[in-house]
Amino acid sequence: MHMHKLEKIWLIIGVGTLVVFLTIIGVGAFAHGNEPPSDLTILDPQKVDETPPFNEPGLKKIGENEYELILIAQAFSFFPNDVKIPKGATVHIKVTSKDVVHGLQIVGTNVNMMVTPGHVNSLTYSFKEPGNYLILCNEYCGVGHQAMSTTIEVTE
Numbered sequence: 235m236h237m238h239k240l241e242k243i244w245l246i247i248g249v250g251t252l253v254v255f256l257t258i259i260g261v262g263a264f265a266h267g268n269e270p271p272s273d274l275t276i277l278d279p280q281k282v283d284e285t286p287p288f289n290e291p292g293l294k295k296i297g298e299n300e301y302e303l304i305l306i307a308q309a310f311s312f313f314p315n316d317v318k319i320p321k322g323a324t325v326h327i328k329v330t331s332k333d334v335v336h337g338l339q340i341v342g343t344n345v346n347m348m349v350t351p352g353h354v355n356s357l358t359y360s361f362k363e364p365g366n367y368l369i370l371c372n373e374y375c376g377v378g379h380q381a382m383s384t385t386i387e388v389t390e
């Protein structure tokens with residue numbers, strides 16, 4: 235079959251553009267792994283209680299005005315539920331799930347994370363104002379989803 239030269243050039247340009255486009259999309263998808271970017275550490279959801287740092291949940295001081303907040307989500311609660319955090323401290327939140335996908339949203343802040351089993355989801359935050367902060371699950375996780383919440387207290 236004979237093809238005009240110009241037709242051939244356009245075909246090459248067309249296919250070339252498509253390849254470049256798909257490559258960009260492909261690389262983009264792979265770079266993010268199709269998961270929240272914080273999900274880089276993996277663990278066995280069956281062994282959360284014995285896997286550091288989740289074997290010692292709660293607030294842990296790790297430096298001058300710097301803390302690690304280790305939380306565990308499971309249907310339908312967050313653990314531990316009596317956390318007190320000094321205001322202004324840098325808090326590295328690390329959370330995982332023992333069962334299904336949950337969400338962790340701290341009302342009145344921009345903290346909004348996905349909590350996926352098998353992953354350590356992390357985020358750093360500093361509470362500027364003292365008071366009680368409501369933590370909600372914002373991913374539908376079952377019949378108790380609506381009731382899945384806890385509060386943390388930020389102290390002066």
Ligand code: CUA
Binds near residue numbers: 309371373376382
């Ligand atoms: Cu946990 Cu919704």
